[in-house]
Amino acid sequence: MRIELGQEEPPEIGLIALIDCIFFLLMFFMVATSFKQPPNPKKQAELPISLPAAQASLQADEAGEAPLVIGVDKSGELYLDGAPVSTQVLHGRLKIEAAANPGRRVRIDGDQLARYQDIVHVLDLCQFERLTNISMHTRGAQ
Template identity: 25%
Template sequence: MNFHHRRNEEPEINLIPFIDVLLVILIFLMLSTTYSKFTELKVNLPVADAEKSRDYPREVIVSVAADGRYVVNRKPVDGRSVELLAAEMRAAAGNGKDTIVIVSADATAAHQSVINVMDAARRAGLSQLTFATQSSNGGR
């Protein structure tokens, strides 16, 4: 019996295919993260901090409810059309062209409802417009 002792050869690890795979993954991640900012839009709405709210001598306060109803200076508007809203705003402003329109919209109100208020203010000839915000401590 001839027993030959074979040399124990250590296994050799070839790193080149491993590096190739890692480079392909790196390129894929770089390309996918570059385009992700174009496919997703994150909007952080601002919170306004004011020491005190201003009282304007001539102001028209337009409130927008969550379901799209409008109230002009605590008087409900009978419809949801821009023309009716513009007529109510024009009547509330009177002769004052320097009247400021304050839009107080519910956080869950549709964007179109707020755009309708802006359009009605333009049709009523009221160019000064501001939005009511909630302070970060929870009060108005």
């Protein structure tokens, strides 16, 4: 004898469990895949400079405005914030910076094989524009 339990429902596919599995697989592949980062134009380019070593060094004070970085490589080429520049462009930029902020910090990154005269030339340009807050960047004591 057959017992009637009411109206029979048609079978369904459990979509909730299927959606959970799909999201789990999606998250797994997102975490497991390494994404290629686009190059950051704001990131400072690496200068072709090998800094001289210092016997003793102080920790730089990173508070406040970032310094204007002037690089001098071993052949005497000048770099301003990582980009190669001529002496005239550097002088113009120093004039603009001195007019905007006379106390602006300037950091000189000179290669250990750079001629002393090239470094003095950059110091003269800074002094001519009355920029006196100048520091030299070195590798720390080893």
